[in-house]
Amino acid sequence: MADILIKNGYILTMDPDTGDLKKGEVAIENGRIIYVGLSYNGKADKIIDASGSVVMPGLVNTHNHAGMTLLRGYADDLPLAEWLEDYIWPVEEKLGPEEIYAGVRLACLEMIKSGTTTFADMYIHEQAAARAVEDCGMRAALSYGMIDFGDPQRAESSLLKGRNFVKDFNGAANGRISAMYGPHAPHTCSQQFLQDVRKQARKDDVKVHIHVLETEAELNQMKEKYGKCSVNMLHDIGFFDSDVLAAHCIWLSEGDMNILAETGVHVSHDPVSNMKTAAGIAPVPQLLEKGVNVSLSTDGCASNNNLDMFGVMKTAALLHKVNSMDLTVIDARKVLEMATVYGAKALGIEAGMIKEGYYGDLIVVDMKRPHLTPLYDVDSHLVYSARGSDVTTVLVDGKVLMENGKVLCMDEYEIMMEASKAAKKTDSQHLIDVLGLNDPSVDQ
Ligand SMILES: C[C@H]1O[C@@H](n2cnc3c(N)ncnc32)[C@H](O)[C@@H]1O
Numbered sequence: 001m002a003d004i005l006i007k008n009g010y011i012l013t014m015d016p017d018t019g020d021l022k023k024g025e026v027a028i029e030n031g032r033i034i035y036v037g038l039s040y041n042g043k044a045d046k047i048i049d050a051s052g053s054v055v056m057p058g059l060v061n062t063h064n065h066a067g068m069t070l071l072r073g074y075a076d077d078l079p080l081a082e083w084l085e086d087y088i089w090p091v092e093e094k095l096g097p098e099e100i101y102a103g104v105r106l107a108c109l110e111m112i113k114s115g116t117t118t119f120a121d122m123y124i125h126e127q128a129a130a131r132a133v134e135d136c137g138m139r140a141a142l143s144y145g146m147i148d149f150g151d152p153q154r155a156e157s158s159l160l161k162g163r164n165f166v167k168d169f170n171g172a173a174n175g176r177i178s179a180m181y182g183p184h185a186p187h188t189c190s191q192q193f194l195q196d197v198r199k200q201a202r203k204d205d206v207k208v209h210i211h212v213l214e215t216e217a218e219l220n221q222m223k224e225k226y227g228k229c230s231v232n233m234l235h236d237i238g239f240f241d242s243d244v245l246a247a248h249c250i251w252l253s254e255g256d257m258n259i260l261a262e263t264g265v266h267v268s269h270d271p272v273s274n275m276k277t278a279a280g281i282a283p284v285p286q287l288l289e290k291g292v293n294v295s296l297s298t299d300g301c302a303s304n305n306n307l308d309m310f311g312v313m314k315t316a317a318l319l320h321k322v323n324s325m326d327l328t329v330i331d332a333r334k335v336l337e338m339a340t341v342y343g344a345k346a347l348g349i350e351a352g353m354i355k356e357g358y359y360g361d362l363i364v365v366d367m368k369r370p371h372l373t374p375l376y377d378v379d380s381h382l383v384y385s386a387r388g389s390d391v392t393t394v395l396v397d398g399k400v401l402m403e404n405g406k407v408l409c410m411d412e413y414e415i416m417m418e419a420s421k422a423a424k425k426t427d428s429q430h431l432i433d434v435l436g437l438n439d440p441s442v443d444q
């Protein structure tokens with residue numbers, strides 16, 4: 001007997017072997033998909049009616065700093081280096097594990113409500129992020145953000161934090177959490193430190209998550225320091241392998257792209273963040289052409305400023321069309337693949353497709369909405385017309401986290417209250433109390 005049977009939906013399997021099904025059924029048992037087809041022959045404990053909806057794999061957001069929901073709108077419209085160094089890094093010092101827990105809970109709530117089932121993260125106090133992920137039921141690949149700035153003592157303490165995180169959380173939450181090493185970037189970490197991290201990751205058999213060539217300033221700094229760009233430096237020290245997830249990858253030469261393709265590095269593309277911070281435009285069509293696995297991501301909430309992967313999908317498509325002045329350069333199906341299949345591949349998880357044996361990580365998108373009417377082409381609507389708020393039901397690991405728009409795995413109001421309270425730790429003079437935290441008549 002299946003645990004859950006989803007009926008009457010348009011099944012966007014994203015699986016080239018089966019193709020999509022205009023009206024199909026998906027059965028889930030013990031967290032895994034056990035049937036995808038026209039009609040399931042067995043019984044199920046629970047039926048989900050997906051009439052008028054698309055059933056698709058949950059979206060995979062491959063680069064986030066989830067705790068940064070607390071800094072949403074804290075400092076905007078500033079040059080990237082100034083934004084990070086003068087605003088974000090100093091205020092992060094004020095945030096402890098309890099605040100980050102509240103911020104990541106808020107991030108998870110926002111992601112679940114907009115159809116993301118898995119995310120990759122790199123941040124401070126990451127054990128608090130792991131706790132939040134464990135509590136809410138999402139899937140995540142988490143890493144402790146490590147920076148040494150060339151200071152051997154910082155290198156040692158950072159690596160220790162990273163190692164402890166991997167030891168404590170890789171495989172946690174019944175396998176929903178995987179741990180990665182998260183050296184911040186080639187210009188904030190010394191070469192020695194990057195080598196040490198690389199060695200440790202191989203030893204522990206876990207993946208590595210890093211920012212690469214987000215800004216032209218990084219490119220110039222690297223050339224000055226090493227006489228070569230970040231990609232060449234990382235390649236020369238043997239850092240690159242198919243277990244590396246590199247975020248941004250904007251300032252790439254043709255040779256750099258070839259290195260990423262040859263070494264099997266996965267690229268996480270953050271179009272909304274890159275546009276907002278004016279970091280540049282990653283050469284995504286060229287990377288895809290060379291066979292690089294490019295997935296999609298929001299980046300942290302402070303540079304986006306939300307975690308809606310539907311917005312990211314649309315932006316990715318539009319950005320590369322206008323940048324190349326060729327609207328065939330990236331189509332809706334390719335964008336959907338990047339947000340599902342390629343994301344799961346980057347993180348090495350059996351998800352991103354509705355396929356027998358894969359995790360029961362899927363979402364239901366309601367198509368009975370004015371902005372989705374009429375319906376000729378499902379791919380087109382999902383990428384160009386839909387929004388995260390069209391997602392009604394979300395399953396992760398075969399558990400229903402949201403059903404018909406109601407979040408079951410947490411109390412929405414409480415999460416917003418706790419995050420708003422945590423945001424007070426920033427000491428910002430600009431925080432506006434919309435939830436009535438300071439009103440004694442509001443139950444706290
Ligand atoms: C893990 C670390 O990464 C920082 N961080 C957040 N957003 C960006 C970005 N766009 N580029 C570089 N670093 C970033 C966080 O502020 C944290 O300190």
Ligand SMILES: [Zn+2]
Pocket residue numbers: 063064065211247299300
């Ligand atoms: Zn980032």
